[in-house]
Amino acid sequence: MRKLLAGVFCVLGPPAMAAGLDVTVAGEGANGTFHIELFDDVAPQHVARITALAKAGEYDDVVFHRVIEGFMAQTGDVQYGKMGADMRMAGTGGSDMSDLAAEFSDRSFERGAVGMARSQNPNSANSQFFVMFAPATHLNGQYTVVGEVTEGMDVVDAIKRGTGGNGTVVGQPDRMVSVTVTD
Template sequence: MAEIKDPENTLLIELKDGTVTIELLPDVAPKHVERAKALARAGAYDDVVFHRVIEGFMAQTGDVEHGKAGGNTRRAGTGGSDMPDLPAEFSKLPHDRGSLGAARSSNPNSANSQFFINFGDNAFLNGQYTVYGRVISGMEHVDKIARGEPPANPDKMISVKVAADA
C-alpha cells in the first residue's frame, strides 16, 4: 500500500484483484481533479466497466452514463456525466506508465467523466490529453484488466472513493 500524502486528493479504485491508489494533481489540472472527486463522492464511478482496454496502451473507463456493469454496456464509451464538459488542462506532464489521462472526443474541450490509465509510456499523447493523476500503488491490478474494445467480459471499478472519505 502506498503512503498517501494528501487523502483529499487521492482516489482509491477497488478492482477485482485489489486496490489501485491514484494521486490526483490539483496543481496541474484543478477542474479535472474536482470532477473526479465529485463523481467518486456521488458513487457515479461504482460498478462502471473498462470499455476500451488496449494491450500495451491503456485501460479506459468512466462512462457513468452507459458503463454500469450488468446493464447494456454496448454504448459504453459514448457518454459522460450530466455535468458540463471540461476545458483542456494540458501540461508538460508525460503520459507515462501509470499516468491518468482525461478521455475526450476530437474536441480538446470535451472531457467529462471518462479517463484512462496508461499501461506504458505513450509520449504521442503528450500535450494533447490532460494528465491529472498517477497510480502510486496497485498498477499490478491495472495490468490484469481484461483486454478488448470492448472486452468480451469487461472488468469494472467495484468502487471509487476519495481517500479522505474512506
C-alpha cells in the same frame, strides 16, 4: 515556511496536497485495489470533477470498456458504462455535468499516468479516464493528465484486455466496484 530566493526571503504556503482515489476492481482479470494520486495543481477542474463523481458514487460498478494491450485501460462512462447496462453504448456517455476545458500541461503520459478521455474536441472531457500500461508520448499536450497510479499497478496490469484495434472488451468486462476519495 521561509525560503531564501535570490537574496529575498519568501513565505511559501504549504505544498499543494492533491486528493487521491482508491479504486477497487473486480472481474475476470483484475481483482484488487489501486491508488491514484490526483494532480489538483496541474488539472484542478478535472480533479474536482473526478472527486465529485467519486464522492457521489457515480463510478461504482462502472466497467473498463476499452482496454488496449501495451497502451491503456479506459473507464468512467457513468452514463452507459454501469455493469449490467447495454455494453454496446459503453464509452459513448458522460455525466450530467458540462464538458471541461482542456488543462494540458507538461506532464508526460508515462506508465501509470492517468488521463482524461475526450472526443476530437480538446474541450470535451467529462467523466471518462484512462490509465497507461506503457508510455505514450504522442498523447503529451493532447490530453489532460490528472494523476498517476502510485500503488497497485499490478492490479491495473491485470485488467481484462479488449480485442481489435479499439480494444473493445468482449463478454464480461472488469469493473470498478468502488472508487473512494482519499486525502
